[in-house]
Amino acid sequence: MSARKLHLAVAQMGPVQRSDSRQRVVARLLEMLREAHSRGATWVTFPELALTTFFPRWSMEDPAEVHAFFETEMPGPLTQPLFDAARALGVGFYLGYAELAGGVQYNTSILVGRDGGIVGKYRKIHIPGEAATREGQAVQHLEKKYFEVGDLGFPVWQTPDAAIGMCICNDRRWPETYRVMGLQRVEVVMVGYNTPSGYTQWDEPLHLRMHHHLLSLQAGAYQNACWVAAAGKAGVEEGNPMIGGSCIVAPTGEVMVRTFSEDDEVINFVCDLSASENYRANIFNFAAHRRPEHYGMIVSRKGAQAPDGGA
């Protein structure tokens, strides 16, 4: 099989504090975009909500206070330099941000091509956390309060380099996310995330955070024969620590490269896209082996119900 190479980079970010301006954040992103380019990478994955701090940790009622974290246009004046750099360097990118569209709030990512043009947009579908403030709890997780469920599905875009799909943070834990893209022959899934490492809102040992993050990416990559490029915002943001572990995972389910720090850090890997073709022609030949006639419950049922076999 002839190798078909794609040089990917992942740009992990250290924390973004509430006082950090968009200009300052964009300058950090630009520096990492250039660093990735200097190593030969042609696509860069940035984190979820990369332009601001992870604001769903706070309970806010004033719309103006909330909307200060959102973008009303992409590119806008402050993000235009990223698009200009993409075109000048010939480097495409994934960027996560809070999107205010016609009064509706989404947790969004955008895919920008190597010509600086917008390839596609994704709006987060698996929104975790709560819709209402938990009284007496210092750190909230109010994504369901601030974001509507995405309405764009899980598209895959055929770029000149590869078939690329996107998801965001909690989406990566759900096998349906990757499968819908796998059924469109996705070759690269890009995902940004913010995952706490230092506190818990339910009874789970903290050491499992990194394990579950990597396990979900590795299984999604293997079971759908795709590469996964995952970029986190890490380190201590407004007193709240977040995991690093940004990485690039192969269709073998192996982590090929990962970040060492919890700060701004670029990693890169030359990916052989033909590995996808090999898996898709054999063990994961969907047309030969899948049995959708036995999968109906995945779509017909939302929540879990009592065992069917006991009836």
Next chain:
Amino acid sequence: MSARKLHLAVAQMGPVQRSDSRQRVVARLLEMLREAHSRGATWVTFPELALTTFFPRWSMEDPAEVHAFFETEMPGPLTQPLFDAARALGVGFYLGYAELAGGVQYNTSILVGRDGGIVGKYRKIHIPGEAATREGQAVQHLEKKYFEVGDLGFPVWQTPDAAIGMCICNDRRWPETYRVMGLQRVEVVMVGYNTPSGYTQWDEPLHLRMHHHLLSLQAGAYQNACWVAAAGKAGVEEGNPMIGGSCIVAPTGEVMVRTFSEDDEVINFVCDLSASENYRANIFNFAAHRRPEHYGMIVSRKGAQAPDGGA
């Protein structure tokens, strides 16, 4: 949260040669059933096609030759001792075998309760390999020739001890398998397998066999908040080596215990079923977080197609 304990065992088998009689194989199974009981375990998982050698490696045309590997009744005279021991010891079990039912051949597993009665039956849905002999190849993989696709879905049975589901070998690599059972609040998935370790019918490094086996089990357990008990037939069967790595995986996605050998070996673990409840009430609260309106393609599409976003 109060712990709800279930003591599981997994009985890995060393190889079964073609010349080994059913009586001899059943004697090995009985010895491991008793060993599991002596440690306090109340349910045992045995491998796929546990009663015979893994015969799909051979191309056979004579129906009588093929049918010699199949059971026409369960229990039959030679397997009745397993059911008697289950009742006498109060130990339930999963057993994989080739089933001939009304002239139709299935790769089947049966769940036998602690009273020795049949709880349920599963017929393998994800049949790997080929339907036709590959000329010039010493070792075949003819499961599609010898087995029809299962027609019983992925039921989960509410036993007095736990909600138990079953799958077989290649089923464990497909996230749909676990998800359909997760949507029935499965607490324990039992799976038997035969996985080659010493040759390949396509271009994949052999060291990945164990990695993919464990990754699939770990992801299925974590993403569906269930325990997984996996039993392989391992070692060199008729010249063909197979992986061991039989194990019990927690809803955390962690391997809690695994076999050391590629021979007959019992492992056991006291499983806390309340861990499932914890995950299901939080990060994997399906009713709160799943979005089936975006999963339609999983059921409407069998094989992969071109990227949709490129249209």
